[in-house]
Amino acid sequence: MTIKVAIAGARGKMGREAVNTVLKRDGMELVAALDYKYVGESLAELEIFSPNLNVPIYTDLTNLIQETTPDVLIDLTNPQSVYEHTKVALLHNVRPVVGTTGFTEEQLAELTHLAEEQQVGCIIAPNFAIGAILMMKFAQEAAKYLPNVEIIEMHHDRKLDAPSGTGVKTAQMIREVREGRKQGHPSEHETIDGARGADFDGMRIHSVRLPGLVAHQQVLFGGEGQLLTIRHDSFNRESFMDGVMYCVETVMSLDRLVYGLENIL
Numbered sequence: 104m105t106i107k108v109a110i111a112g113a114r115g116k117m118g119r120e121a122v123n124t125v126l127k128r129d130g131m132e133l134v135a136a137l138d139y140k141y142v143g144e145s146l147a148e149l150e151i152f153s154p155n156l157n158v159p160i161y162t163d164l165t166n167l168i169q170e171t172t173p174d175v176l177i178d179l180t181n182p183q184s185v186y187e188h189t190k191v192a193l194l195h196n197v198r199p200v201v202g203t204t205g206f207t208e209e210q211l212a213e214l215t216h217l218a219e220e221q222q223v224g225c226i227i228a229p230n231f232a233i234g235a236i237l238m239m240k241f242a243q244e245a246a247k248y249l250p251n252v253e254i255i256e257m258h259h260d261r262k263l264d265a266p267s268g269t270g271v272k273t274a275q276m277i278r279e280v281r282e283g284r285k286q287g288h289p290s291e292h293e294t295i296d297g298a299r300g301a302d303f304d305g306m307r308i309h310s311v312r313l314p315g316l317v318a319h320q321q322v323l324f325g326g327e328g329q330l331l332t333i334r335h336d337s338f339n340r341e342s343f344m345d346g347v348m349y350c351v352e353t354v355m356s357l358d359r360l361v362y363g364l365e366n367i368l
């Protein structure tokens with residue numbers, strides 16, 4: 104069976120990589136792209152794609168679904184759009200594979216409920232790279248023994264959300280295994296706002312944004328006289344594509360929402 108795939112955000116850095124990956128993949132067909140700005144006949148009109156790429160572009164997700172009947176919607180857009188796209192897809196029985204980050208915990212809970220009600224598969228993956236999943240799992244394990252943790256995530260300077268989805272997911276996974284605690288000196292105070300980073304259950308998350316970076320994270324664990332550092336680097340966006348393909352194939356047999364690739368590997 105061929106999986107019919109639509110991509111929201113096809114013009115973006117991740118989106119164009121996903122377009123090219125789906126096109127090369129046996130058993131998948133790219134049936135449509137969702138844009139909000141570019142109105143045209145097909146992806147062939149965009150310079151970044153081959154002039155033979157006759158994949159229609161839609162600006163309305165409901166129209167896209169009615170006219171091209173995708174099985175899966177890959178969303179690689181932005182934090183402002185992704186919740187609505189995911190909701191509309193689920194309501195039309197189209198399975199979302201979501202790489203876009205920036206969900207609130209309330210939005211995740213609502214979408215989990217909706218997917219369950221509709222009995223439609225959905226994967227929300229804050230990071231598709233296998234190395235990043237392992238980094239998070241190792242960090243979760245380490246936190247059982249070394250509960251004083253700080254997360255430093257480092258990204259390119261075009262990133263819209265902070266902390267990164269991976270930084271938040273790492274902190275959520277660590278929260279599952281350790282008692283919440285206040286770290287640092289009990290009387291510490293910031294002389295410049297934000298100096299200690301974002302506070303997640305007592306863990307500090309620091310967000311670095313610089314040109315030249317892609318996606319990098321270090322998780323630091325301090326103990327008496329010792330420091331453990333767990334680090335992952337994505338040097339390009341191809342690093343995410345095996346994970347995207349795995350999710351598109353796996354979501355076809357799910358009937359609920361899965362948040363995080365570590366839960367289905």
Ligand SMILES: NC(=O)C1=CN([C@@H]2O[C@H](COP(=O)(O)OP(=O)(O)OC[C@H]3O[C@@H](n4cnc5c(N)ncnc54)[C@H](OP(=O)(O)O)[C@@H]3O)[C@@H](O)[C@H]2O)C=CC1
Nearest residue numbers: 112114115116117137138139180184202203204229230231
């Ligand atoms: N899960 C993972 O492993 C990874 C996740 N990401 C996440 O994926 C998302 C995209 O990242 P990236 O490709 O770097 O970002 P880009 O800004 O390069 O791409 C996003 C694209 O989506 C378009 N877009 C915005 N709103 C809409 C909409 N409503 N409908 C359709 N298209 C829309 C943007 O258009 P315009 O620029 O004109 O506004 C842009 O072309 C981010 O949230 C990022 O955090 C990134 C890498 C890996």
Ligand SMILES: O=C(O)C1=N[C@H](C(=O)O)C[C@H](O)C1
Nearest residue numbers: 204229230262267268269318
């Ligand atoms: O915006 C990015 O680039 C990335 N976003 C995801 C995140 O927020 O964690 C995944 C990866 O870090 C790249």
